[in-house]
Amino acid sequence: MLQTQSTPLRYAAPTPPISTPASPSNTAAQIAQPASTMTIANHHHILIVTGPAGCGKSTIAKYLAQRYGFYYIEGDDFHPPANVEKMAAGIPLDDADRWDWLILLRDQALVALKNGSRGVVVTCSALKKKYRDVIRTARLYDEDPNATVNFVYLKASKEVLLSRVAARQGHFFKDTMILSQLAALEPPDEDEMQRLRDVEVIDVSGSQEEVEKLVSIAVDNIMAIRS
Numbered sequence: 121m122l123q124t125q126s127t128p129l130r131y132a133a134p135t136p137p138i139s140t141p142a143s144p145s146n147t148a149a150q151i152a153q154p155a156s157t158m159t160i161a162n163h164h165h166i167l168i169v170t171g172p173a174g175c176g177k178s179t180i181a182k183y184l185a186q187r188y189g190f191y192y193i194e195g196d197d198f199h200p201p202a203n204v205e206k207m208a209a210g211i212p213l214d215d216a217d218r219w220d221w222l223i224l225l226r227d228q229a230l231v232a233l234k235n236g237s238r239g240v241v242v243t244c245s246a247l248k249k250k251y252r253d254v255i256r257t258a259r260l261y262d263e264d265p266n267a268t269v270n271f272v273y274l275k276a277s278k279e280v281l282l283s284r285v286a287a288r289q290g291h292f293f294k295d296t297m298i299l300s301q302l303a304a305l306e307p308p309d310e311d312e313m314q315r316l317r318d319v320e321v322i323d324v325s326g327s328q329e330e331v332e333k334l335v336s337i338a339v340d341n342i343m344a345i346r347s
């Protein structure tokens with residue numbers, strides 16, 4: 121469901137990059153700017169927060185939506201009932217189950233932009249490259265020729281995922297399915313990252329506060345580089 125979001129921060133002329141696209145964006149030496157001082161160019165931004173269950177997609181996507189004043193879309197809200205029933209029964213989704221869901225998420229992001237949001241943050245496991253490629257096509261359909269699509273991949277060990285999903289209450293996802301998700305997972309590799317330059321990998325083994333700091337630095341850089 122579409123939700124009302126707070127007013128975006130400030131939009132202005134592009135700012136110079138903080139670092140080059142090839143340089144590591146999540147080094148401890150860098151410091152995230154306070155959101156109130158950020159300047160974001162007047163383009164459409166689609167941020168997709170990805171990774172298996174429990175990696176922190178919802179937590180981090182809400183944080184980013186708040187930080188940049190972007191619209192928030194919870195990907196799990198857009199599964200057809202058949203997918204939810206399957207997952208609740210502990211049966212992993214397959215490619216055929218996922219295509220329409222991915223297209224719907226892409227289109228929901230486009231709707232949010234068409235409705236006036238300057239940016240949108242979407243949670244979506246996007247386990248495989250071909251799933252990320254579906255979302256990448258949003259750029260072709262957006263009315264803004266300079267629209268950007270960027271992925272934030274939250275990298276976690278199996279142990280971290282299992283413990284964080286176990287701590288989560290009232291969700292349809294069965295923790296046993298983390299193993300099937302990990303089997304299906306194609307983390308962004310060097311080729312995808314170098315060619316497309318639209319993926320940030322964030323280590324989420326630290327506390328929520330630490331992860332928020334890393335993600336702020338990475339996404340602030342995206343805004344500066346791609347704006």
Ligand SMILES: Nc1ncnc2c1ncn2[C@@H]1O[C@H](COP(=O)(O)OP(=O)(O)O)[C@@H](O)[C@H]1O
Nearest residue numbers: 173174175176177178179284288326327328331
């Ligand atoms: N960095 C973190 N450290 C500890 N717990 C976290 C962290 N990030 C998220 N959590 C917790 O882990 C659980 C899963 O996070 P969530 O955002 O729902 O993940 P996802 O949307 O990827 O399934 C939640 O209970 C959340 O509060």
Ligand SMILES: O=C(O)[C@H](O)[C@@H](O)[C@H](O)[C@H](O)COP(=O)(O)O
Nearest residue numbers: 171172173174196213218245293
């Ligand atoms: O955070 C979670 O609970 C899961 O990541 C959940 O979002 C689910 O995994 C996907 O919605 C679809 O399932 P697949 O990841 O198998 O495509």
